[in-house]
Amino acid sequence: MPKTTSSVPDARPEQKRLPASRRSRKTWLTAVLFIAPAFLAYAAFVLVPLCMSLYYSFLRWDGIGQARFHGLTNYITVLTDPDLLQIIGNAFQLVLYFTVIPVGLGLAVASAIRGQMNGRFGMATRTILFLPQVIPLVAAGIAWSWMFASTGLINQALKSVGLSSWVKGWLGDFVWALPAVGVICAWVLLGLCTMLLVTGITKIDASLYEAARLDGARPWHEFRYITLPGLRQEIGVCITVTVIAALASFDIVYISTQGGPGITTTVPGLEIYRLAFAHRQVGLASALAIVLMVLVLLSIAPVQWFTRDKK
């Protein structure tokens, strides 16, 4: 008779169950030890300050003297004060320049050059388009301040084509300062977005386009039904990166306009800095900081949801 074992599971009474094995606890402990330094650094310089920001935001405090509990007053101010609302609005206007121009132009270029980024030409393109990503934003700000200056290249070009009436100090103009700042930001992000989209488009199977053409698709159809869906993830990445950059912008505005003229180009980042360190309104600055953080999260969430969901 061959040796057999009953095929009825759990026929015998439960053997002594070991308490959550010593070894798996040890695995856990090792992992925690590996994470600990990173977590400590993160906690000390991000999580703790964030909690303090939250705490300050309920205070009326000049940073030196006695702090007083201020309830939600700071938040009410942030959400009702016309100047602060305009400042937040400025940030969202900048989103248009940060996001729409680079992503739109990037898409146009990417779908036009589909897969032609090889060889020396591609190499040169990559190098040049990435330059703005490598230099400090401050340097971009200075370069473009000079471009927009009254004797700068923009005005020079306008004059040379006979549009002398358009010549102005762009960054000092109440109407044109914000768009001018937007152009600087678009310049910084254009290369990155273009390259991401170009790389993304090379990953789309070329035979899809051929199949579509056999099915009678026009260029617009190809773009609408193949390129766009195929690039969904890359577009999501571009939008995420640019929206965060727009809402959290500081460097370029600080250098090129200091938020002026008036508050036409002031963004939340700059206003937090001013409120906290120039006007000594730490509570209000913190409330604005928390609002900014929430706005970023709220703006990013739908993008992430749309572009990652169906993967």
Added chain:
Amino acid sequence: MAGLTLSALHKSYGKVDVIKGVDLTIENGEFVVFVGPSGCGKSTLLRMIAGLEDITSGELYIGDQLCNDVEPRDRSIAMVFQSYALYPHMTVYDNVGFVLKLAKTPKDIRDQKIREAARILKMEHLLDRKPGQLSGGQRQRVAIGRAIVRQPEVFLFDEPLSNLDAALRVDTRMEIAKLHATLGSTMIYVTHDQVEAMTLADKIVVLDAGVVQQVGSPIELYQRPANLFVAGFIGSPKMNFVEVTVEAIESDALVVSSKDVARLRVPARVTGVNVNALLTLGIRPHDLQPHDAGAILGRVSLVERLGNETIVNLELASGAPWLAVLDGDQPLEIGQNLSLAADPTKAILFDKDGLSLLGSA
């Protein structure tokens, strides 16, 4: 050198039981193969022995040592992974020697052992290469070499041949068999391929759904399967099954019949069997021969003529698909009726729980 004792081993992930109480003794120097369909728990069981999975309950002894809570590195085992798991950034030399380096073996002894392993596996010329530059078969050797230098008490193989092409698989299988003969260590080998199991094993452990179905030598499992699962799993092509009714009970045999099978007297254990009981009859394709007055009648639905043998797909009257492997070339036509005779001593009956009714050997 050491044997292993597994007693009442359980493994569960949360509420899901993967291994449901395994008792097993493995003798020192034995070549044991765990075989079963994918998801049967054989790899999990191996990984529990290796220490890569925690044991939920039960006890694992390697030699005399209770190993439930012993780190893999202290179990004196070596393992060959399905993916080989060679360190891609190290040369073959360093891959094989890594275990010795970690054990702080002096450099000259290390070198000697690595070269010895390379010599056994005939891979001296590969020592300076990196895994990326090796073929599948060569990687396999390195993985085995890495196990050999450890001089473990127990070798563990996790489906080591499944990434090789068919020809190489046969060669490597033989080499592993030779290695076992040379080293004489205990080896535990996991596979889903019953041919590997049959050719390599001293002892096969058939697993299904986390439960050991049968333990025995290859021939024992082939000739005397304990239940329907083992009967169907061991042997290629698969055993044919058909439902039959008991017509008469003799002292050491049952007479059965059905729509498909004319009266057939099959030697069997008769205790607890009643007349008219429903049983399952199993006959291996190789045990069928054409015969004008055969007990089994079917219609030919496909013929594969290989020259030395002919594989016939049949459809019985009840619709059950059967397979017969006939000797030599048999010119048969699709659609014709064929009657087959079976050697009743090789037929096996199973009761309604699927347990075999084989008499004592």
Added chain:
Amino acid sequence: MNSSSANTLIARGLIVLLMVITLLPFLSMLSAALAPQGSYPNGLQWPSDPQWSNFARAFEVAKMDQLLFSSMLIVLGVVPISVLVATMGGYGLAKLTSDKYKWLYLVFVFGLTLPFEAVITPLYYEVRAMGLLNTRFAIILPLIGLYMPFGVYWMRAHFLNVPQDLSEAAQIDGATRWTEFWHVQVPLARPAIMSLTILLFLWTWNQFLLPVVLVQDPMQRTMAGALGAFQGQWGTDIPLLCAGSLLILTPTVVLFLIFQRQFVAALMQGAVKG
């Protein structure tokens, strides 16, 4: 001419246009930087007598040598430690795959979108309480913390792709987690570590907000921070300002040109994962 080659021409034209737009500000700065001292140069006009000496003067005025040194100290203080700690953290998080510990991962991911401005005010008081205000440590320590979300996230993504088998083989070979980390995981992670190093280097070198808020003395700042001060001081002297700016952005551009391939790869992956 068929339509596809017309398309190609349009595409090439578009790209060349993009490149010109990208390069114009640099050229405009260069032309201004070469104009005679104290003059009011025009947008883009090659000066009849290029004043290359402006660069020497800007180098001197901006105390470039000290700035370079200061930036390097900060980079050396931030990048190696951040990369090491992030690599360890990423490895640890990749090992904690069970849902029970998902929150820990989410806490790190949360930091990915956090604008630095959201914590800059408390950081000021924290750093002041530590007595580090106006020292390079005021930049170094917070930056290490601020880089953790990205660094850990980045390395975790890498370690999740390393086959589990390798880790198990190392365990069976007798490696402790620590030796496995150093002998198996880190060598395999070299490309990911390289990219992370490049990104953190760039971000540190170009960091502006922290130096402006936390360090008064430009000589203790990063290059970018010092450039802000330089503009404040010499903003009206266009040739000098442009020369100084070009000098200050030279180091990263040179490094970029040398390690172009790695930089491009790092920046693209960085965006995708970030």
